[in-house]
Amino acid sequence: MNPTVSPGPFGCDKDIYYTGPGTIETPGFDPSGHYRDNTTCVWRIFGPEGYILKLHFNEFGTEMSHQCKYDSLKIYDGPSVSDGLIATICGNRLPHEEWSKTNNMMVVFTSDKVYHDIGFRAVFTAVKPNGNLIPFTISWG
Numbered sequence: 326m327n328p329t330v331s332p333g334p335f336g337c338d339k340d341i342y343y344t345g346p347g348t349i350e351t352p353g354f355d356p357s358g359h360y361r362d363n364t365t366c367v368w369r370i371f372g373p374e375g376y377i378l379k380l381h382f383n384e385f386g387t388e389m390s391h392q393c394k395y396d397s398l399k400i401y402d403g404p405s406v407s408d409g410l411i412a413t414i415c416g417n418r419l420p421h422e423e424w425s426k427t428n429n430m431m432v433v434f435t436s437d438k439v440y441h442d443i444g445f446r447a448v449f450t451a452v453k454p455n456g457n458l459i460p461f462t463i464s465w466g
């Protein structure tokens with residue numbers, strides 16, 4: 326596997342090679358601010374073999390719409406949209422933790438041209454599928 330960073334037109338895409346728990350957030354996240362309109366950000370998190378990824382939300386607010394058709398956060402069970410869709414989230418309720426079934430996860434944030442909210446901040450952690458919740462730290466070498 327030799328994935329490369331492919332910056333999208335909005336400058337907020339990130340490929341993350343797991344070395345320990347980390348944070349992803351809408352660009353310039355500020356609980357008293359808001360995200361930009363007309364933006365798409367893609368975070369691809371590559372976890373260690375034999376682990377799955379947990380995404381825990383600390384802050385969340387996006388425009389609420391039916392089926393999240395305007396602004397949304399989509400979480401996939403792998404590094405591409407052809408992998409299973411785990412969740413589509415929008416609105417103002419803090420989401421439950423989301424889990425991948427594989428060692429990779431892709432998170433896609435999309436906003437349309439009007440109405441925004443604070444955005445999100447979430448912590449990802451690799452854990453053993455057997456329920457070992459101890460944050461796992463590795464070095465890529």
Ligand SMILES: [Ca+2]
Nearest residue numbers: 388437439440
């Ligand atoms: Ca919007």
